Amino acid sequence: MTQQLAGPPAGATGAPPGLIRPEFDIVPRGGLPIVGVALVGLAVAVGTNANWAVDFFHVVGGGFWTALDLFLGFVLGPILGRLSIPARVELTTRLMPKMLLIMPTLVTCTLVAGWQLAKESGNILSTSPNHGWVVASMIVVAVMAVVALGVLEPANLAVLFELKKPQPDGQVIASLMKRFIYSAGITGAMQVATLIIMTRLATR
C-alpha cells in the first residue's frame, strides 16, 4: 500500500510532487519476537555459563555488527546518496525500521557476551597480559556507543517520523541523513580497530 502526495503548496519545503511513499511501521512489530528470543537466549547463555553459547553470541553478534556497520557506512551509504529521491525514500522506509531493531540487539548481545568471555578467560583481570587490549576494546566500544546513541539512532528515528508525515520536510531529512555520512568515518575506523583488537586477542 502506498500514499501518493499531491504537489506541496507554494513556498513549502515538502516532498517533491508525486512522491510515492510506502506504508511502513517505524518499529516493525514482526521483529520484536526475534529480538525477545535473542535477548532471552543471551540471558540463558550467561546464566548457565555455557561457553559455546556465550562465544556464539559474541562472535556472531560482533561479526554481524561489524559487517553491517562497514557495509552501511562505506558501501550502501554512498550508493544511497546517488539514488533518486523516490528510490532513496523507498530504501530508507524499508531499511531503517529494521535497523532500529537489529543494531541495538546485535550490540547488546555482543557486549554482554564479550564481557562474560573476558571474565571467564581472565582477560579482564588487570594482571592478564591481554588486559591492555581488553581496555582498548572498551574504549573503542565507548566511542561507538556515543556516536550511535547520540547521533545515529536519534537521526534514524527522526527520519522515520518525518517520513510518516503527510508532507515530509526534505531539508530536515537531508540534514539528519548527513549525520550518517559524517559518522560513518568514525564508526568505520572504530570497527577496523575492533577487528585488529579482537583478532589480536584471539591469537595471543
Next chain:
Amino acid sequence: MSTTSSGVRLPPVAELAVASIVMMLAGGILLASRIPGRPDYPLSIALVAVGGAITVVDLVLLLRIRPFAWATFRLVLRWALLAYGVISALLVYVFAINHTPGSTMAVLVVTLVVFAVDVPTILAFTVARFAPPDGAPATPLAEPAP
C-alpha cells in the same frame, strides 16, 4: 542553540545528555579496568555524580521548553524507556550473576539508571523537536491524486 520546526530556540538537551553518557561510560570503564584489584571508587563516583548532575540540569532545561511537541516526546520516551530499561536490567543481571561486589554494583546500577534516562531523552527530544508543537495545527493531509 538549535530550533524546533516552529522556530522556538532550544537548549542543548541532546548535547548535555551525550556529555552525561560519556561520563557514565568513562566511570564504567574505570571500574572494569581495575578488576580484580580495588576499583578507583572516588574517581568513578565523581564521574557518575557529574554525569547525573548534567542529566538533572538537562531534564530541567527540557521541561521548561514551551511550546514543544510534548505528546510526540512522551510517545517516543515511553517506548525508548522500555527498550533501554530492558537492556539495563539485562546488564544488572549479568553483573549480579558474576557476583560483582556490593559497592561496585551500587555504582554500576546508578550508572545504568542514568544511562537508561539519557538515551531515551536524546531519542525523544530529537524526534519531538521536528514535530509540530502541541496545539499547533496539524500538517494538512495531502489531497488524493486525481
